[in-house]
Amino acid sequence: MLERVPLLVKDLAPYEDDAGADAIAELRALAEPFRGARVLHVNATAFGGGVAELLGTVVPLMRDLGLEAEWQVMHGSDEFFGVTKSIHNALQGADVPWTLEMQDAYVDKLRENALAFEGEWDFVIIHDPQPAAILAFLEQAAINRRGSAKWIWRCHIDLTDANERVWEFLRPYVERHDASVWTMPEFVPASLEMDRVVLIPPAIDPRSVKNLHLDQPFVDEICHQYRIDTHRPIMCQVSRFDPWKDPVGVIEAFRIAREQVPGLQLLLAGSMATDDPEGFHYWELAEKARAGDPDITMVSNIQQVGSVQINAFQRAADVVLQKSLREGFGLTVSEALWKGRPVIGGQCGGIALQIREGEDGFLVDSVEKCAARAAELLTDPARADAMGGNGREHVRERFLSTRLLADWLRLFADLSG
Amino acid sequence: MLERVPLLVKDLAPYEDDAGADAIAELRALAEPFRGARVLHVNATAFGGGVAELLGTVVPLMRDLGLEAEWQVMHGSDEFFGVTKSIHNALQGADVPWTLEMQDAYVDKLRENALAFEGEWDFVIIHDPQPAAILAFLEQAAINRRGSAKWIWRCHIDLTDANERVWEFLRPYVERHDASVWTMPEFVPASLEMDRVVLIPPAIDPRSVKNLHLDQPFVDEICHQYRIDTHRPIMCQVSRFDPWKDPVGVIEAFRIAREQVPGLQLLLAGSMATDDPEGFHYWELAEKARAGDPDITMVSNIQQVGSVQINAFQRAADVVLQKSLREGFGLTVSEALWKGRPVIGGQCGGIALQIREGEDGFLVDSVEKCAARAAELLTDPARADAMGGNGREHVRERFLSTRLLADWLRLFADLSG
Numbered sequence: 001m002l003e004r005v006p007l008l009v010k011d012l013a014p015y016e017d018d019a020g021a022d023a024i025a026e027l028r029a030l031a032e033p034f035r036g037a038r039v040l041h042v043n044a045t046a047f048g049g050g051v052a053e054l055l056g057t058v059v060p061l062m063r064d065l066g067l068e069a070e071w072q073v074m075h076g077s078d079e080f081f082g083v084t085k086s087i088h089n090a091l092q093g094a095d096v097p098w099t100l101e102m103q104d105a106y107v108d109k110l111r112e113n114a115l116a117f118e119g120e121w122d123f124v125i126i127h128d129p130q131p132a133a134i135l136a137f138l139e140q141a142a143i144n145r146r147g148s149a150k151w152i153w154r155c156h157i158d159l160t161d162a163n164e165r166v167w168e169f170l171r172p173y174v175e176r177h178d179a180s181v182w183t184m185p186e187f188v189p190a191s192l193e194m195d196r197v198v199l200i201p202p203a204i205d206p207r208s209v210k211n212l213h214l215d216q217p218f219v220d221e222i223c224h225q226y227r228i229d230t231h232r233p234i235m236c237q238v239s240r241f242d243p244w245k246d247p248v249g250v251i252e253a254f255r256i257a258r259e260q261v262p263g264l265q266l267l268l269a270g271s272m273a274t275d276d277p278e279g280f281h282y283w284e285l286a287e288k289a290r291a292g293d294p295d296i297t298m299v300s301n302i303q304q305v306g307s308v309q310i311n312a313f314q315r316a317a318d319v320v321l322q323k324s325l326r327e328g329f330g331l332t333v334s335e336a337l338w339k340g341r342p343v344i345g346g347q348c349g350g351i352a353l354q355i356r357e358g359e360d361g362f363l364v365d366s367v368e369k370c371a372a373r374a375a376e377l378l379t380d381p382a383r384a385d386a387m388g389g390n391g392r393e394h395v396r397e398r399f400l401s402t403r404l405l406a407d408w409l410r411l412f413a414d415l416s417g
Numbered sequence: 418m419l420e421r422v423p424l425l426v427k428d429l430a431p432y433e434d435d436a437g438a439d440a441i442a443e444l445r446a447l448a449e450p451f452r453g454a455r456v457l458h459v460n461a462t463a464f465g466g467g468v469a470e471l472l473g474t475v476v477p478l479m480r481d482l483g484l485e486a487e488w489q490v491m492h493g494s495d496e497f498f499g500v501t502k503s504i505h506n507a508l509q510g511a512d513v514p515w516t517l518e519m520q521d522a523y524v525d526k527l528r529e530n531a532l533a534f535e536g537e538w539d540f541v542i543i544h545d546p547q548p549a550a551i552l553a554f555l556e557q558a559a560i561n562r563r564g565s566a567k568w569i570w571r572c573h574i575d576l577t578d579a580n581e582r583v584w585e586f587l588r589p590y591v592e593r594h595d596a597s598v599w600t601m602p603e604f605v606p607a608s609l610e611m612d613r614v615v616l617i618p619p620a621i622d623p624r625s626v627k628n629l630h631l632d633q634p635f636v637d638e639i640c641h642q643y644r645i646d647t648h649r650p651i652m653c654q655v656s657r658f659d660p661w662k663d664p665v666g667v668i669e670a671f672r673i674a675r676e677q678v679p680g681l682q683l684l685l686a687g688s689m690a691t692d693d694p695e696g697f698h699y700w701e702l703a704e705k706a707r708a709g710d711p712d713i714t715m716v717s718n719i720q721q722v723g724s725v726q727i728n729a730f731q732r733a734a735d736v737v738l739q740k741s742l743r744e745g746f747g748l749t750v751s752e753a754l755w756k757g758r759p760v761i762g763g764q765c766g767g768i769a770l771q772i773r774e775g776e777d778g779f780l781v782d783s784v785e786k787c788a789a790r791a792a793e794l795l796t797d798p799a800r801a802d803a804m805g806g807n808g809r810e811h812v813r814e815r816f817l818s819t820r821l822l823a824d825w826l827r828l829f830a831d832l833s834g
Contacts, residue, residue, distance in 0.1 A: 006719065006720050008642040008643065008720070008721070009641065009642055009643065009644045010642065011641060014638070047721075056721075207638055209639070209725060209726075212634075212635055212638060213632075213634070213635070214635075215630075215632060217629075217630070218629055218630070218631075221431070221624055221629060222626070224426060224427075224428060225425040225426055225427065226425065226426065227426045302423065303423050303425070304425070304464075304473075306723050306724075306725075307723075307725075308626060308723075308724075308725040309626075
């Protein structure tokens with residue numbers, strides 16, 4: 001068996017306060033035909049990253065709706081995850097080596113996972129490239145162990161500039177699924193041949209520790225512990241330290257904005273995997289760009305930053321950045337908007353879905369534009385608050401977990417019809 | 418150099434609300450002669466466990482008082498920490514093998530740490546047995562690198578029943594220090610020959626994420642995520658899964674108490690190191706004792722339990738247990754009392770300092786007594802609340818970080834006189 005992930009319990013009822021009674025009633029109606037349906041989500045990791053965060057909410061809520069939903073994590077190894085990291089980067093458009101040895105390492109591990117796969121399911125949802133070939137190798141086995149399940153491949157990545165060779169390697173595995181799910185139409189490669197290509201953007205959980213309401217004294221205390229002065233203006237970006245998130249560009253934009261906003265502080269908060277040397281490398285690059293500037297604070301889980309601290313930082317920020325150069329979907333964008341903070345995002349991928357230009361934030365494609373928009377919002381707090389308020393309503397309509405669940409249930413209905 | 422631990426920033430001013438203006442004024446006066454004093458704390462780990470938690474508060478507060486305080490972590494290895502875990506268990510009275518190979522592994526690693534030791538200090542505080550021999554090996558080096566520093570050994574362990582051979586191995590290393598610090602007089606072995614043997618119990622940080630005030634809706638939501646029903650009575654123990662904490666005894670006591678308190682729930686919350694097979698073994702033993710009982714919930718960091726969740730669990734509990742069989746000091750006892758919850762503690766070690774029998778909780782030495790006291794408090798909520806209130810005041814007087822800091826400063830003054 002793959003590794004079963006222990007689940008939190010989530011109860012839909014209190015989500016009425018966030019999403020409205022109508023949305024919850026509709027959700028319950030959509031779920032009715034699927035009471036008892038056996039649903040399995042498979043991904044590569046139980047901790048860290050947006051996919052694990054999404055599953056930590058979606059699977060418990062599916063259970064509360066009466067589905068027999070489960071979450072399992074595939075088997076891996078350091079070598080395998082090295083290869084899938086290259087796949088991830090290549091699909092996002094990076095120039096990475098792609099060798100036969102890497103393909104073999106992928107195939108071997110996926111065969112092993114197909115052999116370990118167990119259970120009878122109605123729907124199997126495979127997340128991202130790591131477990132994408134399980135179905136293919138299940139069908140290759142002497143006994144067809146696919147059963148009557150409908151298989152769905154959920155791609156969380158922006159494939160706009162995907163490396164052709166890597167994508168062509170994956171494509172046959174993907175195409176065996178009954179449907180594929182994408183965040184935006186732009187992400188779907190033209191070469192993909194599948195009957196069902198469905199668009200479902202991700203969503204945030206208003207009742208997770210990352211998003212639950214926190215009182216101001218709690219926010220102040222947490223910020224203080226990280227040298228952030230809540231009486232001075234704060235710019236904040238929450239994301240991994242990697243080139244796609246452009247932390248160095250954020251630092252440059254901060255320096256320009258600070259000229260117009262005396263006392264401005266920048267907080268870069270991210271998470272570092274202790275076994276990810278790349279993360280430390282990009283942390284060092286950002287640290288170098290920081291050049292000892294006392295108004296720039298860089299923190300991560302190494303400094304004990306977890307969900308509740310991120311929650312506090314987003315609430316304390318006067319303006320939130322997500323200056324990504326490539327982004328499937330920026331959960332942190334919707335998180336910040338939900339907290340009523342305006343967001344300046346990179347003009348790329350899913351961020352363009354989340355921010356309505358000039359309404360709840362701005363989209364930018366350069367350090368200079370980012371700096372100018374930040375200064376604009378920081379010098380007009382009333383406008384910043386109004387945009388944050390718009391953003392909260394936009395998230396309420398389109399980017400809460402309840403909407404995401406409804407979309408999954410509609411797809412199940414479609415596949416069952 | 419040993420590894421420097423990144424520090425949070427802590428500011429004494431808001432502690433006035435918790436400890437009172439007089440205590441803060443006294444603390445500032447005590448610190449005045451030590452402005453600029455170079456203080457180094459050394460221990461074995463930056464994460465996990467009570468010592469790391471204490472240092473995470475004490476070092477930043479010393480800095481806020483004007484001392485140049487730092488925290489460094491010694492170098493180790495899996496083998497070395499295996500040996501020091503045996504030392505720890507032997508000092509607590511367990512029957513563990515103690516071989517020449519183990520002594521050699523300890524000595525080799527400590528020599529290595531002495532060579533890596535750097536800096537000029539006024540006070541060096543060595544925590545627990547792991548780094549206890551650094552001073553000895555520093556003095557052995559060709560050049561005496563001790564400088565003019567005063568060295569203090571801080572023992573967090575209850576040595577009442579210490580294994581004689583292991584203690585005699587450590588004793589010469591310990592005795593080189595200028596002072597040793599203990600939680601209670603009972604913990605100090607009769608054989609110890611030192612001029613300065615000082616008593617300083619640990620303390621809790623009222624402004625850490627584990628202890629800051631949380632609103633009831635936040636508490637309810639967190640509990641719900643872990644299947645805890647805040648409308649039914651809750652018994653809770655927060656501690657590692659190991660025999661000294663007696664999780665199986667807690668489960669037995671719960672079953673007896675439940676007979677008088679229908680609907681009672683038990684929550685066992687602990688942290689598990691992924692590299693500690695022993696922890697998983699004792700988790701399994703507790704899981705077996707639980708025997709699928711839906712009213713008993715066992716959670717750990719594997720289920721994403723961190724400081725803010727522990728905070729919520731302690732606030733949600735009607736009665737908190739710390740049924741230890743051996744305990745240097747139960748931080749969780751003072752944490753729960755600070756939240757106004759009465760605590761039933763094992764009649765052992767530092768717990769007897771923290772709980773005043775019949776005033777803010779009870780001390781017990783058997784499953785049956787534990788169950789009877791729990792039922793007594795659960796069936797009389799008004800009395801439970803009153804005892805919790807007493808406990809909060811007792812913690813305010815004796816077990817907040819501000820008192821701990823004052824004690825350290827008094828010891829520095831004593832050593833400088």
